[in-house]
Amino acid sequence: MKLKKPWWNQPGIQIASVLVALIIVGGIVGGIFLTQTPPEQPIAFPHNRHVAIGASCLYCHTGATLGPSAGLPGIEKCWGCHQQVQKQSPELTKLAGYVERNEAIPWVPVAIQPDFVHFKHSPHLNAGLQCSACHGDLSKMKVAEPQKGQNMGWCLQCHKNTAPEQWTKLSDCATCHY
Amino acid sequence: MAEVSKGIAEKWGLVVDQDRCTGCNACVVACSMENNVPFTGEDNVAFGRGTYWIYNKRMWEGAYPEVAPAFQPVMCQQCGSAPCEPVCPTFAAVHSEEEQINLQIYNRCIGTRYCANNCPYHARQFNFQDPDIPEPMxxxxxxxxxxxxxxxxxxxxFCVQRIVAGRQTASAEDRPLRDGEVTPACVAACPSGALVFGDLSDPSSRVSQMAQNERQYKLMDELGTRPKVTYLKGGGRNGG
Known part of the structure; x- marks a missing residue:
């Protein structure tokens, strides 16, 4: 007489459970890898060193007070200083290469929002918010790192805490979604 | 429709002067360009699947050969008590308390189309396909x-992106919004000035003044939707 295997020893169930486990683990790893690790930049720009010598964020990210996007610096901005200072380093050799070829540096944006969120820098800075409130303490980072949990609840929490008297306006869907 | 009991809250409003409208459809084009309204193609328009946020209703008046066209641009009427809002299961059609307009939150929408079926103005358009935008376009x-x-x-x-941008510019310059500072694309494009946009809560604004005109009427006002768009009756009777 053939013994019936218990359900957890059925090969179909075992293969299916391994597959499900693999998909879940893959999703978690992929999610963390895609959102929580700093992307590879063309030049490993050391934010901490620039902040330490007193460079303002707005010196390179000029658009922040003016418009929706803070902007990323081009070769003129970098070369404006590095033509004179600190020429000898492997990362700056890459910069010199971009300048020589007269090519834009293909920076990878780190703090990004989905297409249906129309975040604007200028109203936040005009309201007196510091860059570090959302982007973390750049004086402790080398390349810019994505911050955890930048979702809608996080946005609304800050809107609620910093300006409760403007809650109608700041909780309006049309403030960000249109 | 819970808002009925709250009293009349007014903010943005539009006046359409039908005596001035020439039916040139510049508003339709400007709207499509401003709002990334997809081109659906001839076949889809024939199926009734064309997308236009504003359309120009053309009616013929008089008997042949003495016929004259009458034009009525129809867009979302931004009802104060909107039929589309209570039927949305995901709250994608929501009322903006700040701007007093109806919003459509695209990332919430799951496409049940209840709102379009409940809209008496045919103002809502459904995306039956992903937009086809080839390279240079x-x-x-x-x-x-x-x-x-x-x-x-x-x-x-109502070009809410322009409203929000205007509001943010004004607040950056620490002043209230001026009358006529915010204009939707259709109003900006209208060559004959048939469309006037402004703040209805301000009695001195141009749009409030025009909405008091004796020719004023609202589309299907008897439904109790309280539209924010006011039409001024045309027909050349009042010198247009």
């Missing part, structure tokens, strides 16, 4: 407006 897209994907309802927003 993507340069025309407005970065301030989300590109809607397949299965999402969309409609006129």
């Amino acid at each position: 993507n340069s025309y897209l407005n970065p301030d407006v989300t590109i809607r994907r397949r299965g999402v309802m969309e409609k006129c927003t």
Whole structure:
């Protein structure tokens, strides 16, 4: 007489459970890898060193007070200083290469929002918010790192805490979604 | 429709002077360009699946050969008590308390189309396909407006992106919004000045003044939707 295997020893169930486990683990790893690790930049720009010598964020990210996007610096901005200072380093050799070829540096944006969120820098800075409130303490980072949990609840929490008297306006869907 | 009991809250309003409208359809074009309204093609328009946030209703008046066209641009009426809002199961059609307009939140929309079926003005358009935007055409897209994907309802927003931008500019310069500072694309494009946009809560604004005109009427006002768009009766009777 053939013994019936218990359900957890059925090969179909075992293969299916391994597959499900693999998909879940893959999703978690992929999610963390895609959102929580700093992307590879063309030049490993050391934010901490620039902040330490007193460079303002707005010196390179000029658009922040003016418009929706803070902007990323081009070769003129970098070369404006590095033509004179600190020429000898492997990362700056890459910069010199971009300048020589007269090519834009293909920076990878780190703090990004989905297409249906129309975040604007200028109203936040005009309201007196510091860059570090959302982007973390750049004086402790080398390349810019994505911050955890930048979702809608996080946005609304800050809107609620910093300006409760403007809650109608700041909780309006049309403030960000249109 | 819980808002009925709250009293009349007014903010943005539009006046359409039918005596001035020449039916040139510049508003339709400007709207499509401003809001990334997809081109659906001839076949889809024939199926009734064309997307226009504003359309120009043309009626013929008189008997042949003495016929004259009458034009009525129809867009979302931004009802104060909107039939589309209570039927949305995902709250994608919501009322903006700040701007007093109806919003469509694209990322919430799951495409049940209840709102379009409940809208008496045919103002809501459904995306039956993903927009087809071949390579050089993507340069025309407005970065301030989300590109809607397949299965999402969309409609006129009174160019809420311009309202928000105007509001933010004014607050950066620490002053209130001026009358006529914010104009939707259709109003900006109208060559004959048939469309006037402004703040209805301010009695001195141009739009409030025009909405008091004796020719004024609202589309299907008897339904109790309290539209924010006021039409001024045309027909050349009042010198147009």
